[in-house]
Amino acid sequence: MNHPNSLNQLEKKAFRYDAQDGFTEFLGGILFFFVARAAMDPHLAWVPALLIFPMRWASRFFKEKFTYPRIGYVKLKSEEGKAMGRGMLGHLGIVLGIMAVALLVLGDVTSWDMWRKWLPALAGGLTSGGFFYLAGRSGMWRHRLLAVFCIAWGIACSVMWTGGFREAFSRWALGVGLVTLMMGVVVFLIFVKTHPVRDREVADEWN
Numbered sequence: 549m550n551h552p553n554s555l556n557q558l559e560k561k562a563f564r565y566d567a568q569d570g571f572t573e574f575l576g577g578i579l580f581f582f583v584a585r586a587a588m589d590p591h592l593a594w595v596p597a598l599l600i601f602p603m604r605w606a607s608r609f610f611k612e613k614f615t616y617p618r619i620g621y622v623k624l625k626s627e628e629g630k631a632m633g634r635g636m637l638g639h640l641g642i643v644l645g646i647m648a649v650a651l652l653v654l655g656d657v658t659s660w661d662m663w664r665k666w667l668p669a670l671a672g673g674l675t676s677g678g679f680f681y682l683a684g685r686s687g688m689w690r691h692r693l694l695a696v697f698c699i700a701w702g703i704a705c706s707v708m709w710t711g712g713f714r715e716a717f718s719r720w721a722l723g724v725g726l727v728t729l730m731m732g733v734v735v736f737l738i739f740v741k742t743h744p745v746r747d748r749e750v751a752d753e754w755n
């Protein structure tokens with residue numbers, strides 16, 4: 549009988565094996581660019597949501613084109629919906645609680661202007677949950693680095709930016725998108741250089 553810790557390590561190893569190509573960061577960076585553009589024009593707010601499914605298809609296409617010929621195919625175990633939902637709600641509650649306490653200390657927690665000013669910091673805290681989730685599944689340092697950057701850049705945009713909240717949020721999304729995209733490109737180039745195409749395709753299936 550397999551020990552739960554051993555199974556967790558195997559799952560993490562499989563996820564890390566599949567995530568070493570950098571496509572998640574690359575596509576995430578592109579999505580953040582669209583978020584930055586949509587923040588400046590309310591009529592485009594629906595565009596990023598529509599890109600989620602095409603990007604999943606694009607990720608699959610690129611992996612079949614570049615990743616699997618080099619490292620083989622890995623079928624990852626899906627997270628349980630209930631567990632993921634509880635994790636998302638828990639992270640949301642923690643971030644909102646920290647923001648409420650911070651605004652209470654800095655000024656008036658009931659002030660809509662204060663919430664708008666610190667919107668980039670709030671967005672950074674919420675977005676960091678996705679990167680911390682990836683870090684938890686892969687154990688990769690770059691995902692933790694992106695999570696910390698989301699928070700730090702959000703705080704910086706809230707503190708330094710004196711324009712409207714749309715401009716501040718757009719600048720935050722643009723910065724996160726640029727860093728995430730660049731990291732994805734660098735990781736992909738390293739991956740291609742260190743993993744030449746195999747002469748014979750090897751398929752590894754995760755059950």
